[in-house]
Amino acid sequence: MASLILSPAEQDFIIRGVEKGFRGDGRGSLDRREVTLRTGMISQANGSARCRIGSLGVGTDILVGVKAEVNTWAAGEPEECGTIVCNVECSPSAAQEFEGRGADEINVELTQLLDRIVGGEQSGLDLRKLCIIPRQAYWVLHIDALVLDVKGGVADALVWATRAALLATKLPRVVVESVTDDSGVARAEFDVVDDAEDQMGLEGARDLPLAATFNQIGRRYVVDASEQEEAVTQAKLTVAVSPKMEICAIQKGGMLKGFAPSLLSEITQTALRIAKEEFARFDALFAEASKHNGELDEEPSTGSTFLEPF
């Protein structure tokens, strides 16, 4: 993460504050910052979402675009299911050191984290539905995330934005019929119905998980750490929880200290509690975001979602 340099006095203030249950921006240790969600601003992509975590207009800002492409099956690949390819890119507007090749290391870390949560079948997406014709053609979902600003809690914002983008994704319908070519062999053929109205959503997008990152500061831990708090964190634990209250992935980060096993089970319990509230909040925001998706006006001014102020 872009390293913020804090003086010892500031660090001490934050640590003692957290241990007394009081944080720099007035939040309790388990309160999360306000989230604003917009979908559908990239009309050429099959699904897109912009998620910004942070109150008073300052915060982590992530834009995710989902593009579906048909891929021909090759030997060695799984037979009857599609695949998801994640790719996270940090823009130099987030931090000056991300210019040129500066962001390679953090891109790899975030891409692997996103792939671990959303990539496999533990994400709840029904990959079998993505297969068009077994051993012949299948859908590939390219999830491209662009991190515009880093103000703490990038992992959570990334999963929020990806979940919103996948929920908003529309795949064109595919018609499959068997064609017997001249040598009498029946072969399945498919063609993509290129019609804006006739599109279907992704199966199982509802069961996609949400992630919460717990940062250990001093002896206590906080959720959704701000940039200053992340600079002071000794260890952090990212827990991805699915709507069915299952744990999809756990990953510990942070270089300075490990954490006690007892704290671990406490954190997983709090993660479940928080997850319930997060899913409720997500559905409310997503509903409001899709209202803004601009289906109303005739020529979809999909750009408008950037235009009104957050």
Add this chain to the structure above:
Amino acid sequence: MSSESVIVTPGRRLGLTQEYESGPGTYVRNGMIYSSILGTKKIEQALAETSDDSIKRPMLFVERQNTKFAIPVIGSEILGRVVRINPRAASVAIMMVDSAPCQEDFQGIVRVQDIRATEKDLVQMINSFRPGDIIRAEVISLGDQRSYFLATTKNEHGVVFAQSEAGNSMIPISWEEMQDPKTQTIEKRKCAKPVT
């Protein structure tokens, strides 16, 4: 000095801080002394001139016999080779710290004002060091991002070995001159007092 040689691995509880002092190779965490390296546990009876606290606590430390790699700390005496010189500073590759070899050379610089204690502003780098000289110096600070700051102000610090233009090794004839025995040419250096 009673020392039953018990081999300990890092992280082993050795004793309480009330009973022992923690020596090299150990660390203290909430009142307990733990071993921090793989070696033999040794207990050393308190020497006469330890600090004047009332109870004389024996020192507990862990000893390792194979070479331990040293890193430069403030005040340690180093041996290094001059790599480059420019009018303001000489950059030195530090090879030995307090007579322990370094794993790889550390980078240090001797600023022109740290060469000599007296008449600091009359010192000329060209008359003090040349690339290739071996010098003995003292670490005066951890320095900047890349290199440690060294000083050769003491008499026993400075050039200990140098080669003349003609390529033969020279002998110090005064604190600021060295002579090439073969070609009798004299070159100016800031020499270290030879330690008899």
Add this chain to the structure above:
Amino acid sequence: MSANIFDRRRVNGPPRSVEPLYTDEGDVKPFTNGGRADGRSLDQLRPIFIKTGPLAVQPTFSPTAPSGSAYYEQGKIRISCAVYGPRQGRKSNPRMGSFDCDFQYAPFSCSWKRRPHIKGADEKEIALILEQAMAPAIRLEAYPKACIDAFVTVIESDGKFATISAAINCISAALADAGIELYDIVAACSMSLNASQWVSDCNQAEEDVSQCSLFVSRMPSADEITYLLQQGKTMPDQTDRAVQTCSNSCARVYAVLSRYLQASMEQPAS
């Protein structure tokens, strides 16, 4: 049609290349009748072999000998690690030393297809995991402005999560051998969930079949978990149970490690 973009440095291969056809000898189904293919019980670890010492392993590229090195075997997994340091750090900070890790699969080491000599994204990420797992155990404040480098090479791997935990054990042994100050030895162990049963130390076949896998790395003396990674879906109580059994097996691995290290000190390395 030869690529029309001119890449000055790389020799472009033939435009079309096809997968070599090979028939893999179908190995035994992992969990046939409840038991495991190689007859181990559910929470039994594979046998561990360790060898530390100056010449255990010497990567060719480095002119000076490593300050510590270790060779570690666990079942079919074989890993070598060389530790250099404390030495001049690139991005050094004056208060604390830094620890840097480099992880590399040997091209022949694993079953899935690998591109030689180009670092895959997973290798970069595992290097980061190893750094974050080992760093809490090293007394970095004893080495201000210096840096400690560990180079890990996987000679043969059998089970992705098992390989990562074996690599952590191997680095711990190498650091102890190098005489670098540690708070404690880090021991790691991995498990996989198969038909709602946790199986410890799974090989590649068992891991492919399982719904979820998890690994824990732990410092027993301070009872601190330095790294925890779970991939796959589980119920919360299953995760707690897994972490519990995994910590116990970490303690067993820790015992093996420290017994070996003590023995290696008694008769100095040959």
Add this chain to the structure above:
Amino acid sequence: MAETKVVLPGDIIDTSLDSDEEESSVLRLGPGVAQIDEQVSAVAAGVLHSDNEKKQWWVVSNKRRYVPAEGEPVVGVVVARHGEGYRVDIGSAQGALLPLLAFEGATKRNKPNLAVGTVVYARVAVANSVMDPEIECYNSHTGKSEGYGELAGGFMFKCSLGLARRLIDSKAPVLNALGSGIPFEVAVGLNGRVWINTEAPATTVLIANAIKNSEFLDAKQCRQMVKELLEKQ
């Protein structure tokens, strides 16, 4: 002056010319000549020069990359300004250092203020293989500027070191011929840079081209060329 002899790198030079016989006379070897295991041989291709009395030997070669030597006048361009001096590009491997105090009458309080890009005429003060060269804009013994210092106005162009050396040794007929026709100021640096200044730009351009063309002409052709240029102007 011994007859001019062209030598190639590696040729052995027999120094035992018809000078007086004390064998142990000390030879002084200038640029382009070196002692390689007991023999004096040339290390640069060019014309061999020797000065019998002082037993000096040197080779004049027509190279373009300037190697600073103490005492040589050079024309440099200020590239950057550091705390204790200017970094001046004189066409050598490293940029030269021009200390702030190396000007006539410069004291700690009133130091000269040169902008980046100004052209200076200076003398090489320190030049050794180990450190960056240093130049000065005054004669350090007398403290007088003796013509060194900032060159304002006029035009500067680059030429080969051989031509620059000939221009300085006032052997170049082209300067005398031009001098009789047009009044102009000139500053020649041994680093192959010549500075010319006249009132009208046209004459400056004419002089610059005349000097550049005169490199391979002998004295008579030079005078002829200058005469034609003057009429045409």
Add this chain to the structure above:
Amino acid sequence: MSRQELISPEGLRVDGRRANELRRISCRASVLNSADGSAYYEQGNTKVLVAVYGPREPRNRSLAQQDHATINVEFNIAPFSTSERRKRSKGDKRLLEISSFVKQTFEGAIQTAIYPRSQIDIYIHLLQHDGGTLETCINAATLALVDAGISMMDYVCACTAGFIDETPILDLNFVEESSIEVPNLTVAIMPRNGNIALLQMESKLHSSKLEDVMELAVEGCKHIHRKLDQAVLVAAKDLADKLSN
């Protein structure tokens, strides 16, 4: 795509516009909060997001110029921007050309002498690509620079123009731009004195026709200038309201 299909007999173009009609433009300043200045600019389906930082300390000090600021432009195309997803390599020449054009255009427009030894960074993200990339990048960068409060001689407004069947057409979209027969002229001007900051043209156009194609493009630039002005006023009014109440 032969010439006839580009313009229908009654003079309508592929996307239904007249010959001298601009695409729908909507733009807004200060969209990103951590950037000193930012702008989101949409022209038809081409969408660009620009962040401006500076004047600030250059990352490697050897590049700092003594007497003026250096401008650094980084232009990257989001993988999902084009219809078929393609990740472009960093050394792609077309990418480098656009960023060097933007850099040189604004070196003439920004009063760099006021900020010596500093660096102004312009990071451009192309979110969606439907022709007129260079044109939208310049307009968006102008808006972001004005939002960042960096002193400039004047706005820089860019517009493209082409020539089909003897009639000059304004503001080419992707289809018109990529068809070889249509000459594609991009011009960027300083609206006050009408001087040309940037002029690029590809594929053939008779020298006599250059005059009126340029005029049409300059007309387009003036229209875009008004749009940018509105966006700046909106942003300024927002700020004023927030400050006053």
Add this chain to the structure above:
Amino acid sequence: MVVEIEPSNIEREFLLEALEKGIRVDGRGIYDYRTLKITCSPTYGLVEVQLGQTRVLARVTCEVTRPFPDRPTEGLVQFNADLSNLAAPGLDSSSGKPSVQEVAVSRMIERVIRQSRAIDTEALCILAGEKVWSVRLDLHFLDHSGNLIDAASIASIAALRHFRRPDVTIDGEEAIIHDVNERNPVPLSIHHTPICVTFGFFGSNGDLMLVDPNLLEEQVQVSSFTITLNSHREICALSKAGGVPLAPSLIQRCTQIALTKVDDINDKIQEALMA
């Protein structure tokens, strides 16, 4: 990284002062080109151009390849300009990325040759969808003393007109490529010959103008403008990238001047090809 060697202040001031009086440092008039020497070598498609001290070598070769699937009947024109072996200091190619100048020159020449369809690619088709000629143009820059673009464009056009490809006869599915000495080779069919003319602008608002700037003038100029015209008076490309903004009237004046320049450059190419 070699820092571009900036001209000194007095060189800059002298050049402007001389330019106001219509004098250039190397004695040329403000609209004159440097001496242009075009040498065609005996092997087809190899031409060297010397414009003053700027020297560019252009080499054209061809081979038979499979066409792009979406354009089965069109041949390919490939193109590569490599400045890295240039003998000019100050080119920062150490960072691996092509330097700004290399991008500018190669994109300009690509635009001149490919976008303006100078070569008739249909004529390069042998068997539609199967085999087409792929013509490859390589530019090597030997010495840089200003105005690489004009020298490169002249070298490219001369090389393309000088190049001959082996003759081909087709019967049914087969295509026979005749050896050079069996049947004399066939020239490429070239629609038109675009030539670049580069102008340099000086002074605070760019009103001092000159043609074919040399290295010193290129470093001191505040703005530059390149116009590409062919013999049918059609503009093939325009490029004014940044620098001080110019009045539109200046652009018109440049077009007129360029028209005359293009004609006599074309004559010089014609002479060189005849020799």
